[in-house]
Amino acid sequence: MPQVLVITPVKNSIETTLDTARAIANSDLEVLHIIFNDFSSEETKLELERNKGSIGYELIHLEDITDTPSPNYKLVLQIAQKKALELGLPLLVIESDVVVEKDTISKLLAHQKSHSSSGLTGSVTVDESGEVNFPYLKFKGRKESEINTQRSLSFCCTLFSKEFLSAFDFTGLDDAKDWYDTFISSKSLDCGFQNYVLMDAPVWHRPHGSRPWKQLKYKNPLKYYFLKYWKGLDKI
Template structure:
């Protein structure tokens, strides 16, 4: 029986996505993994279909259930919350630019089991050399195994407890936003839960590998902020 529902929203970036899926499949706990294809190219769609049986994930093409243009993170969260509650499982978001270790998921589950007040539990992100990187640079240099934090968690690799899923209904998420990491982190705290970042369960993160245009933030910040504000992309 699966111990957790794992979801991965995908928009192209097929190489990193397959790395993510293979790492999840190699975990030391049984998971139910769903990849949500958010209007990727036909080439990406074909590769996802080709590999689903061999790697072992369920594949949902959002084009089959909505005509709303990408990104559709709100819909993914809503569908996943319902599925997790129906399955009586916690929900783990692992994004398509993240590679977990064999014991990452079991560490997240064990921590949440031993902290009944937890709402969100995230893994710290690191680069290929194991150095803390974006979006958790704010915790770089911290030596604790775990951090109980009031600061926003990223959904790079974050576990939602069943208690929180029962307490907060994702159908109320704001249509005007694209991403909900900051908002849901705050909602968990406001609902009386505690949020944690595990420093002893790091995951390899290739920042914005799932959304390459955001690399402009570092390479061409003027163009990035033009797209962000003038074009209305990346609303948080």
């Protein structure tokens, strides 16, 4: 029986997505993994269909559910919360530019089970050489195995406890936003839970691999902020 519902929202970036899916499938415990295809190209859609049996994930094409253009993170979270509550499982978001270790998910689950007040538990992100990278640069140099934090968690690889899923209904998420990491991190604290980042359960993160246009933040910041503010992309 699966011990956790794992979801991965996907918008193209098929190579990183399949790396993510293979790593999840190689975990040392059973999971139910659902990939949400958010209006990717036809090529990506075909590759996701072609690989789902051999890797072992379920696949939902959001184009079959909604006409709302990508990103549809709110809808993904709402569907996932409902599914997790029905199954009585915690919910783990692993984004499509993240590669977990074999024991990452079991470490997250073990920590959450031993911390009854836990709302969100995230894995610190590192680069290919093992150095802490975006979005957890704020914790670079910390030596603790876990950090109980008031600061925002990223959903790169973050576990939502069953108790938090029962306490806060995602149907109340703001339609004006694209991403909810900051808001949900705060809501977990508001509901009386504690949020943790595990420094001893690192995951390899290729920043913005799932949204390549955001690489412009480092390569061409003027164009990045034009797209962000004038085109209304990446609302948090």
